[in-house]
Amino acid sequence: MEPTSPAEKRPRKSKETLDSRTFRDGQIYLYRRQDYKKQIWFCRIKVPNTKGYVFKSTQTSDEHAAYKFADDLFNQSLVQVMNGEQLGSKRVSFAINEYITRLNNGTAPQKYSTTLRIQFLERILPLFNKTLIKDVKTATLMDIYDAMQINARSGQLSPNTIQRYSTDLKQFFAWCVERGYLQKIPKFPKIQTNDNRRPHFNNADYSKLTRFMREFIKYNNPNIVRDRTILINYVLILSNTGIRVGEARNLKWRDVHKIKGEDQTKLEMALFVQGKTGKREVVSRTNEIETYLKRIHDIRRTELGKNPDLDEHIFCNRDGSPINSFKTSFGQLIKSAGVEFDSHGNRRSIYSLRHTYATFRIQEGVNHYILAKNMGTSVEMLEKHYGHTTNVTSAAELTKGGTFRGDKNKASAIDWL
Numbered sequence: 151m152e153p154t155s156p157a158e159k160r161p162r163k164s165k166e167t168l169d170s171r172t173f174r175d176g177q178i179y180l181y182r183r184q185d186y187k188k189q190i191w192f193c194r195i196k197v198p199n200t201k202g203y204v205f206k207s208t209q210t211s212d213e214h215a216a217y218k219f220a221d222d223l224f225n226q227s228l229v230q231v232m233n234g235e236q237l238g239s240k241r242v243s244f245a246i247n248e249y250i251t252r253l254n255n256g257t258a259p260q261k262y263s264t265t266l267r268i269q270f271l272e273r274i275l276p277l278f279n280k281t282l283i284k285d286v287k288t289a290t291l292m293d294i295y296d297a298m299q300i301n302a303r304s305g306q307l308s309p310n311t312i313q314r315y316s317t318d319l320k321q322f323f324a325w326c327v328e329r330g331y332l333q334k335i336p337k338f339p340k341i342q343t344n345d346n347r348r349p350h351f352n353n354a355d356y357s358k359l360t361r362f363m364r365e366f367i368k369y370n371n372p373n374i375v376r377d378r379t380i381l382i383n384y385v386l387i388l389s390n391t392g393i394r395v396g397e398a399r400n401l402k403w404r405d406v407h408k409i410k411g412e413d414q415t416k417l418e419m420a421l422f423v424q425g426k427t428g429k430r431e432v433v434s435r436t437n438e439i440e441t442y443l444k445r446i447h448d449i450r451r452t453e454l455g456k457n458p459d460l461d462e463h464i465f466c467n468r469d470g471s472p473i474n475s476f477k478t479s480f481g482q483l484i485k486s487a488g489v490e491f492d493s494h495g496n497r498r499s500i501y502s503l504r505h506t507y508a509t510f511r512i513q514e515g516v517n518h519y520i521l522a523k524n525m526g527t528s529v530e531m532l533e534k535h536y537g538h539t540t541n542v543t544s545a546a547e548l549t550k551g552g553t554f555r556g557d558k559n560k561a562s563a564i565d566w567l
Contacts, residue, residue: 166183167183167184168181168182168183168184168189169181173217173221174224177195177197177198178217178220178221178224179193179194179195180192180193180220181193181194188211190209191207191210191211191212191213192207192208193205193207193219195220195227197224197227197228198231199231200231204223204227206223234333240283241278241280241282241283242275242278242281242286243275243276243280245283245326246274246275250268253267253268254268267318267321271318271322274298277293277298283331286332287337288337288339290336291319291336295315298312298315308348308501310531323335348501348505348535349492349494349496349498349499350508351492351502352492352493355489355492356506359483359484359487360386362488363385366378366382366486376449377479379446379449380446380449380473381479382483383443384465384476385483386442387439388503388507389506389507390434390435390438390439391432391434392432392504392508392511393421393425393432394423394426394501395501397425397526399463399472399473400423401421402461402463402464403447403460403461403464403567404460405423405464406421406443406464407419407421407562407563408562408563409433409562417437417562418433418437419433419434419437420432420434421434423526426526430523432524432526435507443464450462453468457567458470460567484498504525505535505536507525508521508532508535508536512536518533
């Protein structure tokens with residue numbers, strides 16, 4: 151529909167408006183702005199039986215081309231409304247911030263799973279950039295997953311992690327539907343889960359890695375020696391306890407204890423951690439982790455001139471702040487040691503230390519139920535991801551007779567802390 155005259159209607163100009171035109175009895179409004187350097191036309195569309203307006207730049211200074219753009223937009227918007235679709239849309243970033251505010255304003259105490267969901271949404275918020283909610287498609291979600299893979303601390307997201315993120319996103323989009331921001335939840339991409347085995351270190355490569363550590367720590371620069379000493383003991387602690395990266399990051403000196411085993415004679419090293427499954431007591435595979443912890447403790451005592459506070463993070467910088475990530479230094483370590491990839495060609499990551507712990511423990515005959523409880527996971531997850539090691543089926547306990555149940559296993563302090 152072309153205008154019937156060069157100046158079909160010329161409404162009164164506002165202070166911000168340089169020039170304007172109206173068509174279709176005011177349903178299409180073209181205008182140029184005084185505060186805009188390029189004299190291009192903007193349009194405002196009003197579709198019958200809808201609330202509000204649709205605003206867009208026509209990206210042209212030609213009046214006829216601008217009208218054609220606005221007329222096409224009007225017709226497209228009209229068809230959308232007739233098909234029951236949402237007209238106009240908020241940005242995904244706006245909705246995520248609103249959703250996070252809702253989660254934070256809950257009257258009940260915030261669950262750990264809610265905290266994780268908020269942290270996840272805050273991480274992916276920038277990935278949506280200026281995307282509108284109505285424009286989110288399967289391809290959009292695939293791009294988000296790819297970006298998360300690139301930015302993952304572990305270097306690779308497991309299918310289980312992607313599945314958990316998908317669940318969080320689906321809950322967010324379901325909320326968008328309830329709010330009227332979206333007609334229906336977008337279709338999510340399928341997650342490939344054919345190979346459930348997770349990259350870990352076999353006996354040969356783990357031995358190779360630990361032998362290389364002796365050379366890795368030899369360096370003339372004391373600052374580098376300090377950082378590498380903490381790194382290699384971090385590696386030894388994680389591979390002998392199976393704790394998660396986030397759990398290690400939050401570990402403090404007051405969380406280190408010795409507990410009595412089942413026979414009440416042998417003391418076992420235990421760490422009290424808080425992870426995505428809540429708080430739990432973790433028994434180490436070996437009491438050698440006391441040596442690994444003491445090495446770090448000695449570094450801090452030398453730096454501070456006294457014992458570190460019990461509330462200080464174990465893996466910390468010189469100023470006492472927790473070390474956020476060992477990703478780069480760990481990558482350099484395993485690459486230098488020649489154990490960067492497993493036998494299937496999968497790149498190993500820090501999370502491979504947890505998988506190594508699980509694999510070794512199963513091979514050593516630890517009962518699946520006890521192991522799952524110690525790792526803060528389920529028997530189902532162990533069988534799903536470490537099924538290739540289940541040929542060993544003896545029912546040994548975590549410390550070969552050193553269980554921790556009830557008051558008789560009350561923790562005792564470490565004398566050097």
